[in-house]
Amino acid sequence: MSDAIQHGWRRTNLGALAKRLVNGGTPPTDEVRFWQGKLPWITGADFTDSGIGEIRRFVSEGAINQTATNLIERGQLLIVTRTGVGKLAIAPTDIAISQDITGFYIDRVQATPEFLYHRLKLGLEDLKKLNQGTSINGITRRDLVSYPLDLPSLPQQRRIAEILTTMDEVIEATEKLVEKHQQIKAGLMNDLFTRGLWTRPELARGDHKGLSCAATAKVGQLRPTSEDAPGIYQESPLGLIPRAWRCEKLNNILAKTGVPMRSGPFGSALLKDELVENGIPLLGIDNVFVERFEPTFRRFVSPWKFTELSRYAVFAGDVVITIMGTVGRCCVIPENISQALSSKHLWTMTFDLDQILPELVCWQLNHAAWVKDWFLRHAQGAVMDAIQSSTLRTLWLPVPPVDEQREILARYHAVSGTIDIDDAHLAKLRQQKQGLMHDLLTGRVRVDEDASASKT
Numbered sequence: 001m002s003d004a005i006q007h008g009w010r011r012t013n014l015g016a017l018a019k020r021l022v023n024g025g026t027p028p029t030d031e032v033r034f035w036q037g038k039l040p041w042i043t044g045a046d047f048t049d050s051g052i053g054e055i056r057r058f059v060s061e062g063a064i065n066q067t068a069t070n071l072i073e074r075g076q077l078l079i080v081t082r083t084g085v086g087k088l089a090i091a092p093t094d095i096a097i098s099q100d101i102t103g104f105y106i107d108r109v110q111a112t113p114e115f116l117y118h119r120l121k122l123g124l125e126d127l128k129k130l131n132q133g134t135s136i137n138g139i140t141r142r143d144l145v146s147y148p149l150d151l152p153s154l155p156q157q158r159r160i161a162e163i164l165t166t167m168d169e170v171i172e173a174t175e176k177l178v179e180k181h182q183q184i185k186a187g188l189m190n191d192l193f194t195r196g197l198w199t200r201p202e203l204a205r206g207d208h209k210g211l212s213c214a215a216t217a218k219v220g221q222l223r224p225t226s227e228d229a230p231g232i233y234q235e236s237p238l239g240l241i242p243r244a245w246r247c248e249k250l251n252n253i254l255a256k257t258g259v260p261m262r263s264g265p266f267g268s269a270l271l272k273d274e275l276v277e278n279g280i281p282l283l284g285i286d287n288v289f290v291e292r293f294e295p296t297f298r299r300f301v302s303p304w305k306f307t308e309l310s311r312y313a314v315f316a317g318d319v320v321i322t323i324m325g326t327v328g329r330c331c332v333i334p335e336n337i338s339q340a341l342s343s344k345h346l347w348t349m350t351f352d353l354d355q356i357l358p359e360l361v362c363w364q365l366n367h368a369a370w371v372k373d374w375f376l377r378h379a380q381g382a383v384m385d386a387i388q389s390s391t392l393r394t395l396w397l398p399v400p401p402v403d404e405q406r407e408i409l410a411r412y413h414a415v416s417g418t419i420d421i422d423d424a425h426l427a428k429l430r431q432q433k434q435g436l437m438h439d440l441l442t443g444r445v446r447v448d449e450d451a452s453a454s455k456t
Contacts, residue, residue, distance in 0.1 A: 009152045009443050015145025017116070019105045024097030025068020027059055034063035040093065041069060044084030044100035050172060051089040052078075059096050069096045072103035077113045079104055079120070079127075082138040086128040090117055102144065111151060114161035119149055122441045150443060159447045160440045167433045174429060178422045185415040189363055192408045195223045196242050199404050207232055207243070220407055237396045238370050245400045248355075251393035255350040259311050261389065263323065263347050270309065275299050280306045281340045283314060285322045285329070288346065290366050291416070293331045301341055312348070314340040319349045319358050321365055323387040328375065330365040332358045347392060356397075357405045359412065364397060371395065 026043075027034035037060030046053055064071050072078065072091050080087040082100040090113050097103055106113050120127060130143040152160070198208065200219050208217040211229050226233045226240045233240040236247035254260035275282070279300035287294050301309070314320065314333055321330040324345045333340070342348040351358050364371050378391045400408065439445040 009150040012110075012149065012151050013145065014104075014116075014147045014149070017107055017111045017151075018145065019107045021141060021145070022070050022072060022097075022103035022105065023068075023099065024070050024101050024103070025099050027063040027067040027069055034060055034067060036060055037063065039064065039071065039096050041096040041098070042101065043098040044080040044082065044087060047078075047080055047084060047087035047089055050168065052092055052095075064096060069098065070103065071096050073105075075113060077104040077106060077116055078102075079139075079144070081144060085131045085139060086124050088117055088120055088124075090114065102141075110154075112154065112157045112161060114165060115157035118161055118164045118437065119441050122437045123147075123149070152443065156447055163440060163447070164433070164436060167429070167436060171426065171429050171433060174422065174426045178419060178426060181415065181419050181422055185412075185419060186367065188411060188415060189367065190369075191222055192411060193360075193364065193368060193398060194241070195225060196245065196400050197221060197404055197407050198223055199244060199401060202232075202244055236398070238398060241398050242400070244404070245398050247396055248399050249393065250349075250361075250395045250397055253352055253355045253361075253397070253399065255352045257350055260350045261347060261392070262312055262342060263389075264312050264342070264344050265309050266344050270301070270305070274301065274305055276302050279303065281337075282343055283320065283340050283346060284343045285325045285345045288320050288322050288329050288331050290329050291331055291362065293334050293337075295334075295337070299343075306339065306341055309341060312342045314342050314348050315350060317350075317353075317358050319351065319362050319365070320346045321349075321387065321392075323347050324385075327385065327387060328365070330362050332362050347387065347389070349392075354402065356399055357402070357409055359409055360405055361397065363412065371397075 027041075029035070035057065037058050039059050039061070040055040041057045041059040041063075042052060042055065046056065059069060063069055072095055074091050074093050074095075076091050078089045078091055078095075078097065079102045080100055081102045084100060091103075104113075104116075106116060127139070127147065130139040130147065151157070198217055198219055198221050202208070203217060203219060208214045211217070211224060211232075213224050213228075223229070223232060223242060230240075232243055234243045234245075236245075238247055241247060251261075270282075277300065279302050281287075281297040282299040282301055283297075284299065286298065287296070306313070314337070316333050316335045316337055318333045319330065320333060320342070322328060322345060349361075351361060374395050375387070375391065378388070379385075440447060
């Protein structure tokens with residue numbers, strides 16, 4: 001007997017809890033009058049992990065009355081049963097739905113929308129398994145109404161939903177904090193790579209004299225903008241950059257080693273049957289994320305094969321960028337990677353540390369507008385499906401003096417450290433929520449119906 005049944009829950013199915021199920025539709029797109037109203041209209045693409053995202057389209061009363069779309073009342077459960085199958089939300093307002101969505105009017109004598117929302121979230125993978133079809137996948141009404149679940153009393157449902165909703169609010173607030181710090185980081189790094197920081201030699205020469213900020217100019221402070229102080233900037237292939245900086249093609253700041261930029265091995269140089277279960281990692285796109293190296297290894301070569309292919313070796317401090325599949329993700333190889341081999345899905349670059357710090361190249365390859373513009377130009381306006389050697393080698397990058405780079409890197413690490421702490425906290429909250437969902441929604445842990453969520 002399950003924990004739920006032991007605690008007095010009863011076995012039922014979604015059909016038994018429905019007062020009615022309502023399908024939707026799409027008004028004819030060539031009928032302008034149907035799309036000039038104020039009623040929000042959504043498809044499966046408008047759902048997020050936490051409900052409905054930004055409302056992008058609106059329909060008229062005529063669309064509701066004369067087409068297949070239907071208006072679902074605020075507070076009712078919405079289930080994506082076609083494209084994007086399995087996504088869930090509680091209608092935040094009266095809202096019109098497309099054919100992707102089923103509106104679920106719940107018998108509130110038996111169940112609450114909030115409890116069912118969380119319960120179906122827990123069983124999301126089971127719900128997706130109901131997905132069937134050939135040309136258009138979807139959950140049939142018969143399968144949807146027969147979906148089984150255990151149901152506690154209404155007071156327990158409300159209490160469980162309150163606990164999980166409170167947890168969702170904490171997670172959402174933390175997500176917004178992470179997003180805020182990421183925006184701060186993006187703005188800061190853009191300033192650091194376009195304006196940079198006052199250096200001691202500049203101030204010693206008096207480059208700041210005559211500026212409105214002259215009295216407060218200090219080593220390590222942001223330079224004024226080019227609009228406020230045009231005299232401290234110079235023209236470059238990237239536009240205006242501080243006079244203390246250089247602008248170099250990426251090829252010119254690579255290390256003076258045998259193969260400072262490499263991709264491969266290709267073809268018969270490494271055959272599939274030469275991979276081994278344990279050995280020296282062969283890196284791929286699944287190891288490289290934006291500013292993050294993922295040390296989970298799935299492919300290995302033997303030590304003798306590594307020696308044979310040593311020209312493709314990867315070293316700590318190398319910059320790697322994905323050039324196939326998900327193109328353009330970039331990270332720096334961490335210090336704890338002693339031996340590894342690059343694959344044909346990556347460009348691996350070793351830089352001259354007397355000229356440039358790898359982390360600063362990495363940030364630009366991931367985020368800088370001048371890099372994105374360059375890649376877009378070489379993709380001829382389309383989505384880039386690969387990055388050629390020539391595209392990278394001829395990429396212009398700003399090169400501040402190394403001492404200034406170290407100051408920029410220190411700022412980068414400081415703000416990145418704050419985001420890392422936020423991310424770790426967010427991951428912990430999500431893990432705690434998963435545990436809570438399993439305990440509360442299966443009846444494993446009983447709740448005090450009279451307590452408030454603030455006491456949990």
